[in-house]
Amino acid sequence: MTIEAIHVATIQVLLAGGVGRLTTTRVAARAGVSVGTMYQYYPHKQALLFALVQRQFDLIDTAMRDAAARLAGSDLGTVAHGVATAWLDAKMADMVASRAIYGIAAEFDLSEMMSRAAQRMTQVIDTLLANVPDARFADRSSAAFMLAALLGGSVRVVMEAEPSEENFARLRCELPRACHAYLVAASQGALA
Amino acid sequence: MTIEAIHVATIQVLLAGGVGRLTTTRVAARAGVSVGTMYQYYPHKQALLFALVQRQFDLIDTAMRDAAARLAGSDLGTVAHGVATAWLDAKMADMVASRAIYGIAAEFDLSEMMSRAAQRMTQVIDTLLANVPDARFADRSSAAFMLAALLGGSVRVVMEAEPSEENFARLRCELPRACHAYLVAASQGALA
DNA sequence: ACCGAAACTGAAGGATCATTCATATCTATA
DNA sequence: TATAGATATGAATGATCCTTCAGTTTCGGT
Structure with a gap:
C-alpha cells in the first residue's frame, strides 16, 4: 500500500537525519512515490x-x-x-x-x-x-x-x-x- | 554585553516557537543586534x-x-x-x-x-x-x-x-x- | 475495447533562511 | 585629534524546501 510505504519511509528518514533533514521530497523518494502523491494523503508535512x-x-x-x-x-x-x-x-x-x-x-x-x-x-x-x-x-x-x-x-x-x-x-x-x-x-x- | 543578549534572546526565541521557528534574524532582532554581529561570535547557528x-x-x-x-x-x-x-x-x-x-x-x-x-x-x-x-x-x-x-x-x-x-x-x-x-x-x- | 474515476507524477512557483561582505561606527591609544 | 583595530550593520546571495497543479497513468466496470 502506498500509504504504508510513506509511513515506513518517514520513519526511516527521521532515523537517518532527524526532523531537521526530513523533507517531503526525501520521504517521497525513499517511499518510491512522488511528492504529489504524499499530498493526496496528507494536506501538509505536519499532518503526516x-x-x-x-x-x-x-x-x-x-x-x-x-x-x-x-x-x-x-x-x-x-x-x-x-x-x-x-x-x-x-x-x-x-x-x-x-x-x-x-x-x-x-x-x-x-x-x-x-x-x-x-x-x-x-x-x-x-x-x-x-x-x-x-x-x-x-x-x-x-x-x-x-x-x-x-x-x-x-x-x-x-x-x-x-x-x-x-x-x-x-x-x-x-x-x-x-x-x-x-x-x-x-x-x-x-x-x- | 552583546553576547549575553544573544544568549538570552536565543532562549526566548526557542521558548516562543521551538527550534523550528528559531532563525538567525529573529534571534538577532530580539537581541537588539544585527545578524552580522551574531556571526562574529559564532561561525554558524549550530555553534550558538x-x-x-x-x-x-x-x-x-x-x-x-x-x-x-x-x-x-x-x-x-x-x-x-x-x-x-x-x-x-x-x-x-x-x-x-x-x-x-x-x-x-x-x-x-x-x-x-x-x-x-x-x-x-x-x-x-x-x-x-x-x-x-x-x-x-x-x-x-x-x-x-x-x-x-x-x-x-x-x-x-x-x-x-x-x-x-x-x-x-x-x-x-x-x-x-x-x-x-x-x-x-x-x-x-x-x-x- | 472503451470510459470515467482514482491515483500518481514532477517541474515550477513562491517563501523562508543561513551566511557573506562591503561599509559604517565605535574605542582606545599615541 | 588622528588613526588603527575592533565591533556592528543589513542588503544581497544562493540554497533549500513546501506546496501546487496540469497532465499522465492505472484500474474497475461495462
Whole structure:
C-alpha cells in the first residue's frame, strides 16, 4: 500500500537525519512515490508527522490498557512488575518508531498531544492502583503520576542518551524493581 | 554585553516557537543586534545552539558534583534525598533554559553530548554510592545508571508534558521518596 | 475495447533562511 | 585629534524546501 510505504519511509528518514533533514521530497523518494502523491494523503508535512505520532501513542495506550486489564486486582508486587514490563515491551516493540518520533516533538508543538497521552497513562495506572487489594495509598493520584513519570522518563532518557543493548538490559532488570520499591514506599505498608 | 543578549534572546526565541521557528534574524532582532554581529561570535547557528547546550550541561554537572561532595559519606537516606533534591534544584533553577534546550536535541545531533552528560552523571552517582556506609549494592553501577535515568527522565517528562506548579510540587515530594525506595531495594539491606 | 474515476507524477512557483561582505561606527591609544 | 583595530550593520546571495497543479497513468466496470 502506498500509504504504508510513506509511513515506513518517514520513519526511516527521521532515523537517518532527524526532523531537521526530513523533507517531503526525501520521504517521497525513499517511499518510491512522488511528492504529489504524499499530498493526496496528507494536506501538509505536519499532518503526516502528527499522524505517525498519534498512531504510536495509540499503540502504546492500547498496550497499557491491555496490561491493566490483565493485572486488575493483583497484589502490589505483581502490578508493579507487570506495569513496568508492559511499558518496556510496548516501547521496545516499536523502538525504531519511538526514537524517531521523539524528534518530532521539538519541531512542532506536540505538547498538547503529549500532555493528553501522559494524562491517559496516569489515569490507567491510577485505577489500577485503586484495585490493588494489599495496599492503601496516602495520595494515590500522586503515586500514579509519579509512576508514569518514572516509566516514561527513564526509557526515554536511555533511548536518547545511549540506546545500547546493555543499557536496555539494565532497564529491564532495574525498572520493575524501582517501580515496586516506589509503590511499596508510597503505600501505607502491606495489608496482607 | 552583546553576547549575553544573544544568549538570552536565543532562549526566548526557542521558548516562543521551538527550534523550528528559531532563525538567525529573529534571534538577532530580539537581541537588539544585527545578524552580522551574531556571526562574529559564532561561525554558524549550530555553534550558538551547541554553546548554549554545553553551558547548561556544565551548570548542572557542577551542581551535581557540589551536591556529591556535600553528601559524601552520608547514610543512604540522606544521599537519596540529597541527590534528588540537588537534581530538582539544578533543573528548576534554570528551567526556562532547560525546557528550551530539550528542543535543540531533535534538530541537531546532540546524542553524543547527551551521552557524555549522562555518563558523567552516572559516574558521580556511582562514586557517591560507593561511599555510603550503611549499604552494599549487588550491582552498584546498574543502580547508579538507573538512578540517573530515573532522575533525568522524570523531570524531563513532566517539563515536556505538563509543566504546572502542581506537578512540580508532586515531583519535589515524590522523587526523593522514589530514589530512596529504589536505593534501599537495590542495596542488600541496611547495615547500621 | 472503451470510459470515467482514482491515483500518481514532477517541474515550477513562491517563501523562508543561513551566511557573506562591503561599509559604517565605535574605542582606545599615541 | 588622528588613526588603527575592533565591533556592528543589513542588503544581497544562493540554497533549500513546501506546496501546487496540469497532465499522465492505472484500474474497475461495462
